[in-house]
Amino acid sequence: MKNEALFIKVALLFCFMTGCSFMNEQQEISKPATTLIQRQLTSEGQDLNNRMLIIGTGDMTGVYFSLGQRLSNMYEKYNGAVSGTQVTQASIENTELVSRHRAEIGFTTVDVLDLPETDKSKLRALTALYSNYVQIVTTKQNDIHSLEDLVGKRISVGTAGSGTRLIAERILLESDLPTDQLNLSYLSFSQSAEALRNGTIDAAFFSSGIPNNEIAFISNQTELTFIPIPGDIIERLQKQYGVYTHNEIPRDTYRGMKKNVQTISIKNVLVTYKEMSDPHAYNLVKTLYEHLPELQHTHPAASDISINEATKQVPLDFHPGAMNYFTEQGIIENQ
Incomplete structure (x- = not known):
């Protein structure tokens, strides 16, 4: 695992040196890299240290992108993840990227989840967010x-x-x-x-x-x-x-x-893929809510994000790891 983490960091360093920044350009992750990421994020573990996280966002001037960048920074700062954002066409593309394990997390509106082309069996909700x-x-x-x-x-x-x-x-x-x-x-x-x-x-x-x-x-x-x-x-x-x-x-x-x-x-929702391990999904949600003021400082829309609304108005099964966190916080009992 240490060798895999070292490989990822070297690959990221190479990307930054050659101009393929996670923060500024849309990245197409190769199949071997995707397999490595999947193996890491579905493996058991109590934190996200040295884990690769790709966050599907949207237009670089949109709210998805600014919040995605902040989340990426938070997961690196508090969980030790190797994280980056991917510029996309937003909701529909994000659900496709996540369902194909091309991204670990994606922003989407809930109306996209019931489209025929959205395979809900491959997706799980982490938390409801703000509204578009x-x-x-x-x-x-x-x-x-x-x-x-x-x-x-x-x-x-x-x-x-x-x-x-x-x-x-x-x-x-x-x-x-x-x-x-x-x-x-x-x-x-x-x-x-x-x-x-x-x-x-x-x-x-x-x-x-x-x-x-x-x-x-x-x-x-x-x-x-x-x-x-x-x-x-x-x-x-x-x-x-x-x-x-x-x-x-x-x-x-x-x-x-x-x-x-x-x-x-x-309503917007943050989604991941079904195979994400419970501990990792738990920590993704835990970090978001424990440091929510940082996210809310990024854009006014995020001021509407509330843990009390985290499982409402989302027509998608929640990840068990996320539900574990909400249960600990007493949120599930209040729904």
């Missing part, structure tokens, strides 16, 4: 105020593999807008923000914790309009999928907002 808010954004000069106004407009609905694209397409489908009159593009958060700034798109969907960094940045440069989601569409989505919550974007979230905006929110 659907934010449909345009600039004031576009004179767009409702979903109906999107007809004939250029709209970014998020990248393939993202929870943003999933919920954007569901909302547009429920709106009964003529699909042949919607000019859709599939851009990341940063690409959507830049396209709004330079006028190459008219509106963009963002599904993220609030405030979204990219929206906050452009709100300081130009006046924005936030498009509300009608109540009847929210009700149909709730009835059909059962994981969406009627919510509002508070008017003090971004500069220039004059009123709360009706929308839906979706």
Whole structure:
């Protein structure tokens, strides 16, 4: 095991020296390395010392990425893990990476868990997190105020593999807008923000914790309009999928907002694979909650993470190691 740990550290050092940083680029882990990681994380042990942890995040400007980096630092600092983040297309890709043992941990929205392509038998929940808010954004000069106004407009609905694209397409489908009159593009958060700034798109969907960094940045440069989601569409989505919550974007979230905006929110969850050992899953959750203030200091969205809500609104079996921790804390009895 010591030789394996030394091999990992040397490999990581080589990566950093040659520019393949875990923190800044998407990594494709080779099959032999993945097998080694799997063997380490499924082996028995009381801590994460010298264990490789890859955390699937999302767009580098999104909340997943900033929280993933902080978690990575925490697991290195408090557990001695060799940890790094992987830039991904977010929720759907993260569940795929984790189920294939290409990442040990991944952030995802709960609506992704019931997709046909998500193999829930291979995944286990570690803890519920904060909620994503659907934010449909345009600039004031576009004179767009409702979903109906999107007809004939250029709209970014998020990248393939993202929870943003999933919920954007569901909302547009429920709106009964003529699909042949919607000019859709599939851009990341940063690409959507830049396209709004330079006028190459008219509106963009963002599904993220609030405030979204990219929206906050452009709100300081130009006046924005936030498009509300009608109540009847929210009700149909709730009835059909059962994981969406009627919510509002508070008017003090971004500069220039004059009123709360009706929308839906979706719970986020941290997932791992079924074969993760109980002691390792236990320690992943234990470190997160024992040092939660550090995570909450990273982004305001994390202030909604609460151990009292850790097992609620998650349509996925929890890992036994995580449940052991929640039982110790008296949380299971309170559900």
